[in-house]
Amino acid sequence: MNFDWNFVLSTLPAFGRAVLVTLQVGAIAIATSLLVALVNASILVLRVPLLQRLVGLYVEVARNTPLLIQLFFIYFALPSVGIRISGFSSAIIAMTFLGGAYLTEVLRAGVEAVPKAQIESGLSIGLSRWQLLRHVILPQAGILSLPALFANFIFLLKETTVVSAVAVPEILYTTKNYIAMYYKTYEMLAVMTALCVLLFLPLSLLLAYLERRLQHGQFGS
Amino acid sequence: MASSGLELLWLSAPQLARGAWETLSISASAIAFSTLGGVLYGVLRSLGKRWLDVPLRVYLELFRAIPVLVWLYLFFFGLPIFAGISVPSFWCAVLVLTLWGASEVGEVVRGGLRSLPRGQREAGLAIGLSAVQLYHEVLLPQVLKRITPPTINVYTRIIKTSSLAVLIGVVDVIKVGQQIIERTYESVLIYGFLFLFFFFLCYPLSAASRVLERRWSHA
Numbered sequence: 001m002n003f004d005w006n007f008v009l010s011t012l013p014a015f016g017r018a019v020l021v022t023l024q025v026g027a028i029a030i031a032t033s034l035l036v037a038l039v040n041a042s043i044l045v046l047r048v049p050l051l052q053r054l055v056g057l058y059v060e061v062a063r064n065t066p067l068l069i070q071l072f073f074i075y076f077a078l079p080s081v082g083i084r085i086s087g088f089s090s091a092i093i094a095m096t097f098l099g100g101a102y103l104t105e106v107l108r109a110g111v112e113a114v115p116k117a118q119i120e121s122g123l124s125i126g127l128s129r130w131q132l133l134r135h136v137i138l139p140q141a142g143i144l145s146l147p148a149l150f151a152n153f154i155f156l157l158k159e160t161t162v163v164s165a166v167a168v169p170e171i172l173y174t175t176k177n178y179i180a181m182y183y184k185t186y187e188m189l190a191v192m193t194a195l196c197v198l199l200f201l202p203l204s205l206l207l208a209y210l211e212r213r214l215q216h217g218q219f220g221s
Numbered sequence: 222m223a224s225s226g227l228e229l230l231w232l233s234a235p236q237l238a239r240g241a242w243e244t245l246s247i248s249a250s251a252i253a254f255s256t257l258g259g260v261l262y263g264v265l266r267s268l269g270k271r272w273l274d275v276p277l278r279v280y281l282e283l284f285r286a287i288p289v290l291v292w293l294y295l296f297f298f299g300l301p302i303f304a305g306i307s308v309p310s311f312w313c314a315v316l317v318l319t320l321w322g323a324s325e326v327g328e329v330v331r332g333g334l335r336s337l338p339r340g341q342r343e344a345g346l347a348i349g350l351s352a353v354q355l356y357h358e359v360l361l362p363q364v365l366k367r368i369t370p371p372t373i374n375v376y377t378r379i380i381k382t383s384s385l386a387v388l389i390g391v392v393d394v395i396k397v398g399q400q401i402i403e404r405t406y407e408s409v410l411i412y413g414f415l416f417l418f419f420f421f422l423c424y425p426l427s428a429a430s431r432v433l434e435r436r437w438s439h440a
Contacts, residue, residue: 060424061420064419064423064427065381065419065420066382066384068385068388069384069419072415076412077409162290176294189294189295193287200288201283201287203286205286
């Protein structure tokens with residue numbers, strides 16, 4: 001079995017673009033998920049009637065169905081009712097649908113983890129509801145949620161591999177494409193593995209390290 | 222479309238059932254093997270032997286860090302060229318989901334065992350229990366309640382992730398659905414069905430995990 005280095009070199013520009021697409025999809029999806037989660041978590045924390053039920057339903061549906069089905073529904077089913085969305089946009093929408101639900105849970109858990117005494121103390125010195133949220137609850141909930149938020153960011157970045165199924169030219173799609181066109185399976189699997197190890201392994205190890213460190217970095221305990 | 226849609230689902234039921242059986246078989250096999258592998262992993266890690274910890278941690282980090290779909294491609298396309306064996310896509314999916322699932326269950330079991338006071342192990346050894354007796358009679362029963370809810374969550378993730386099997390050519394419930402769409406163009410109906418199929422598979426498990434966690438959190 002000969003390893004065709006020249007072929008690998010010729011594919012590197014395409015894989016370079018593929019890594020950028022992976023990072024782009026991941027970054028956009030993380031940002032939009034966070035936005036969705038902030039709105040949802042506020043609804044849950046402020047107990048907005050009706051809306052909090054809808055948020056609850058959304059979280060259950062999104063967390064209990066596979067990303068692949070969410071993605072296929074948007075990309076393959078919506079066109080038949082007249083909504084045509086590109087592969088890239090479908091990927092962002094599906095990942096936001098999934099990620100928004102996971103991050104909502106993370107933020108809600110963060111708020112709930114703020115010790116009751118903190119809230120009672122805030123109220124007892126006469127803070128308004130908004131002041132309490134702004135100066136007491138959110139800063140602490142933010143720190144408490146950090147490890148879980150970061151873990152979910154990495155989870156979402158890894159999930160970008162699934163969007164290769166709707167022809168978004170990220171790492172896996174590019175790999176599969178080259179295998180199908182040139183039968184250079186050995187070389188392409190090596191490139192795919194190398195890129196994934198370089199991209200995901202450091203993040204995963206960093207997460208494990210941060211989780212250990214942040215356990216000791218909390219307020220008011 | 223309501224009546225014709227339901228009619229289509231009814232007529233396609235035998236086909237969909239075969240696909241669903243394939244999906245369920247992959248998930249159930251992966252769940253069973255992951256549980257066995259995960260308990261083995263957790264027990265081996267709890268022994269505190271360096272020569273075991275190093276390779277097991279490498280295995281864990283690799284399966285945690287690298288996405289399951291990448292592993293599926295590696296095994297599906299890679300096994301024929303690297304090992305000279307061609308594994309049917311069904312077993313490829315079971316194998317990858319098991320290796321990944323066992324690492325997830327394994328970390329849960331390891332964490333559970335670590336949370337037990339040292340005295341439990343020492344007392345067990347002091348009265349002359351063998352290693353098997355120690356784990357079977359003393360340590361594992363105590364952590365069972367603690368590790369069950371998170372393990373059920375891993376099961377739902379295995380079921381959801383089993384959907385990726387369609388991407389290496391398993392004729393599962395998704396593939397059958399796509400075949401029906403090719404014939405009938407009823408994509409909203411079929412994908413809606415697939416949505417509900419996975420939801421009603423996973424939701425009871427998530428709910429059970431939550432209930433058990435609440436009930437046993439004071440145990």
